[in-house]
Amino acid sequence: MKALCVTDGGLTLSEVPAPKPRGNEALVRVSMAGVCTTDLEIVRGYMHFRGILGHEFVGRVDQTNDPRMIGRRVVGEINVGCGTCRLCKRKLERHCNTRAVLGISEKDGCFAEYLTLPLRNLHRVPDVLEDKLLCFVEPIAACYEMLEQVTVMQGDRVAVLGDGKLGILAAQVLNHLCADTVLVGINERKLAVARSCGLLTARSSELEPKSFDLVVEATGASAGMCVAVKLVRPRGPIILKSTYHGDLVLNAAQLVIDEIKVVGSRCGPFEPAIAALAGGAVNVLPLIDAVFPLDEGVAAIKDAQRPERLKVLIAMNAKATP
Amino acid sequence: MKALCVTDGGLTLSEVPAPKPRGNEALVRVSMAGVCTTDLEIVRGYMHFRGILGHEFVGRVDQTNDPRMIGRRVVGEINVGCGTCRLCKRKLERHCNTRAVLGISEKDGCFAEYLTLPLRNLHRVPDVLEDKLLCFVEPIAACYEMLEQVTVMQGDRVAVLGDGKLGILAAQVLNHLCADTVLVGINERKLAVARSCGLLTARSSELEPKSFDLVVEATGASAGMCVAVKLVRPRGPIILKSTYHGDLVLNAAQLVIDEIKVVGSRCGPFEPAIAALAGGAVNVLPLIDAVFPLDEGVAAIKDAQRPERLKVLIAMNAKATP
Numbered sequence: 120m121k122a123l124c125v126t127d128g129g130l131t132l133s134e135v136p137a138p139k140p141r142g143n144e145a146l147v148r149v150s151m152a153g154v155c156t157t158d159l160e161i162v163r164g165y166m167h168f169r170g171i172l173g174h175e176f177v178g179r180v181d182q183t184n185d186p187r188m189i190g191r192r193v194v195g196e197i198n199v200g201c202g203t204c205r206l207c208k209r210k211l212e213r214h215c216n217t218r219a220v221l222g223i224s225e226k227d228g229c230f231a232e233y234l235t236l237p238l239r240n241l242h243r244v245p246d247v248l249e250d251k252l253l254c255f256v257e258p259i260a261a262c263y264e265m266l267e268q269v270t271v272m273q274g275d276r277v278a279v280l281g282d283g284k285l286g287i288l289a290a291q292v293l294n295h296l297c298a299d300t301v302l303v304g305i306n307e308r309k310l311a312v313a314r315s316c317g318l319l320t321a322r323s324s325e326l327e328p329k330s331f332d333l334v335v336e337a338t339g340a341s342a343g344m345c346v347a348v349k350l351v352r353p354r355g356p357i358i359l360k361s362t363y364h365g366d367l368v369l370n371a372a373q374l375v376i377d378e379i380k381v382v383g384s385r386c387g388p389f390e391p392a393i394a395a396l397a398g399g400a401v402n403v404l405p406l407i408d409a410v411f412p413l414d415e416g417v418a419a420i421k422d423a424q425r426p427e428r429l430k431v432l433i434a435m436n437a438k439a440t441p
Numbered sequence: 442m443k444a445l446c447v448t449d450g451g452l453t454l455s456e457v458p459a460p461k462p463r464g465n466e467a468l469v470r471v472s473m474a475g476v477c478t479t480d481l482e483i484v485r486g487y488m489h490f491r492g493i494l495g496h497e498f499v500g501r502v503d504q505t506n507d508p509r510m511i512g513r514r515v516v517g518e519i520n521v522g523c524g525t526c527r528l529c530k531r532k533l534e535r536h537c538n539t540r541a542v543l544g545i546s547e548k549d550g551c552f553a554e555y556l557t558l559p560l561r562n563l564h565r566v567p568d569v570l571e572d573k574l575l576c577f578v579e580p581i582a583a584c585y586e587m588l589e590q591v592t593v594m595q596g597d598r599v600a601v602l603g604d605g606k607l608g609i610l611a612a613q614v615l616n617h618l619c620a621d622t623v624l625v626g627i628n629e630r631k632l633a634v635a636r637s638c639g640l641l642t643a644r645s646s647e648l649e650p651k652s653f654d655l656v657v658e659a660t661g662a663s664a665g666m667c668v669a670v671k672l673v674r675p676r677g678p679i680i681l682k683s684t685y686h687g688d689l690v691l692n693a694a695q696l697v698i699d700e701i702k703v704v705g706s707r708c709g710p711f712e713p714a715i716a717a718l719a720g721g722a723v724n725v726l727p728l729i730d731a732v733f734p735l736d737e738g739v740a741a742i743k744d745a746q747r748p749e750r751l752k753v754l755i756a757m758n759a760k761a762t763p
Contacts, residue, residue: 165694206675214675214699216651268700329538353528353536363693371685372487374705377536378590381703383696 122171122231123416123433130162130172132416138227138235145183145238147193151410152176152229153254154423154431156283156339157362158222162420165364166224172420173230173433174222177253183238193241194256195234196389197221213386230416232435242389245397251410254432255403256392258285261360262292263395264387269356269380271296271333278302278326278350281337281361282309284406284429289335289360290318291401297333301326303346308427316402326350329377337361341368348373356380406430444493444553445738445755452484452494454738459555466557467505469515473732474498474551475576476745476753478605478661479684480544484742487686488546494742495552495755496544499575505560515563516578517556518711519543535708552738554757564711567719573732576754577725578714580607583682584614585717586709591678591702593618593655600624600648600672603659603683604631606728606751611657611682612640613723619655623648625668630749638724648672651699659683663690670695678702728752 120137123130140146153175161168174197180188200207200215207215221236222228244253262285271277277297279290282304290313294300302313302320310320323346332355334347339361347357348370357379374381395401406429411419413435423431442459445452462468475497483490496519502510522529522537529537543558544550566575584607593599599619601612604626612635616622624635624642632642645668654677656669661683669679670692679701696703717723728751733741735757745753 211675264700268702353533359693359697361697363697365693367691367693367696369689369691371681371687371689371705374689374703375681375683375685375707376705378586378705378707380590380705381696383693383698383700383702385697385700 120232121413122227123173123413123420125161125169125172127169130417130420132414135171135231137233140182140235143184143237143239144235145188145241146181147178147195147234147236147241148181149176149178149229149232149234149435151250151254151435152433153258154419154433155258156285158420159424160362160364161223163364165362168223170222171227171231172222173228174220175254175257176229176234177244177250178234180241181233185238188238188241191243192246194244194253194389194393195221195236195242196240196386197223197257198386199226199237199240230413230433232413242393244393248396251407251432252396252403255288255396255401256389258288259292259392259395259401260387260389261285261385262289262387263391264384265289265292265335265358265360267387268382268384269333269358273297275332276330277333277335278331279335279337280323280343280346281339282306282313283337285360286335286337287313287316287318287406287429288401288403289337291316292395293333293335294318295395295400306427309429312405312429315405323350329353331355333358335360339363344369348379351377351379353377354379356382359383403430407432410434442554443735444549445495445735445742447483447491447494449491452739452742454736457493457553460549460557462504462557465506465559465561467510467560467563468503469500469517469556469558469563470503471498471500471551471554471556471757473572473576473757474755475580476741476755477580478607480742481746482684482686483545485686487684490545492544493549493553494544495550496542497576497579498551498556499566499572500556502563503555507560510560510563513565514568516566516575516711516715517543517558517564518562518708519545519579520708521548521559521562552735552755554735564715566715570718573729573754574718574725577610577718577723578711580610581614581714581717581723582709582711583607583707584611584709585713586706587611587614587657587680587682589709590704590706591655591680595619597654598652599655599657600653601657601659602645602665602668603661604628604635605659607682608657608659609635609638609640609728609751610723610725611659613638614717615655615657616640617717617722628749631751634727634751637727645672651675653677655680657682661685666691670701673699673701675699676701678704681705725752729754732756
């Protein structure tokens, strides 16, 4: 099969053997996949990953032990725990110390014609939702993770820092609970996309210090963290919702004086994400900038690296960009 | 009256007018006070404070509107909020944006014969507790603050990083709830003091990574924060319980991947701290290295700056070091 691989020599489109499902795994024929900022970081060396890139996908089950699942349209959770350790037994498989992560660590990813995942990682999805919407389930799930980590109440003032794709998704998820969630950014085009998704937008200098009950840092940069510390109210939480590569420099005195809580946040629950897409709580179409065929996968990644880009998708069976 | 003042020219013992209580304030005749690491940071320039230093004290009420309080032995909370803002009305006076803080910001402190504080800031203390014990109420209260910020359960594995006075107090407060709390340090003498207070001690290299349900960072240094990130379990909290001067460098990727929570922690509730001293839950006597008379206040601060020192006290009416 064709696959987009991270190698010592860089990113290449290669012909590789299709994976073989083992034990409780399913073989999934991938139909479409999304390029995430984490993929771009991996291409730059993050996680020292070698193998097939990609972890946001939708596809159909091709082979598995459970005949009821054959042919089902699915999306998939990306962490594969050992299933036996203390964390896995507490349903914290996402934090298993020896986990593999699809396209990120110890497991080939979804920028390929086929992938394997344990059946328990797969979620069936409604036929009514198009492939290009379902490529957003994984990042939207990551946004719902925030709601499992901090208490958000109607009427809370929320600011999301970062006009990238994750920032715009996170702001929509929070805006559904807390109207007037503000997306803070600097790129006029991306801010316009955010507004077309129904969000309020602002520059950080326009906002009152210490006035937000929750701040989400989705810029991935120390400068964003400085703004977050300025905007959050005393005792308020700052959620780190981004891929960081390198160190973050923090004004620790302010964290202590204002008793601020900084909460790292990663993968999240798929059910509310699928429901949000189905129910229209999150609008993803304005974020899609391009769809490339897998044959042009290297060009797709290069395109996604352009700073003005939001979402780039890869269609496995398409032959031309729609 | 005599007072130990931070001036543009450095720390000096000066003769200054005694403060006059206003409105709801009490005039307190200070009997003994404790030197905190924050005081040493202020002498080095932290907070740009100018005025009388010191915020840990015990004394007797000398003047006030409430005749029942005259002559009472008291300790005092150090934050003085405006009393009218949104935060003050939510009992978050400790976080009032325009607060004064005894000996730290906008208010003269306790290294003096007299101080003033609003009556509502004062707590009566049992006569059975000696002055030198009561000088620890404020820092022990700061340790109880942690229990209001994170959920700690019996059986949780707890590590406290930092063999300074706050680390040893924090470890004792947590050890009372979670037996086998480990104090992590590098100074053999201070670790011996910690053991004499009933604590387990260790070097960080002896501890299993990701095995602690709660880690308290009380070293005040980036290196301590690195160790904290290594030791805490996925999704576990790290409490920042120290005075930081300057930036803290963090491995943000690890915070996100392990979904770690970093919680700044400052002043806390006085009631449980007084009860802990009265009930023997916290043993402070082994931490006292010296008691200086106020006349030798400059020497007291110099002594407290020595790296091997734990607690240095200042007795307002004593004439010689006991």
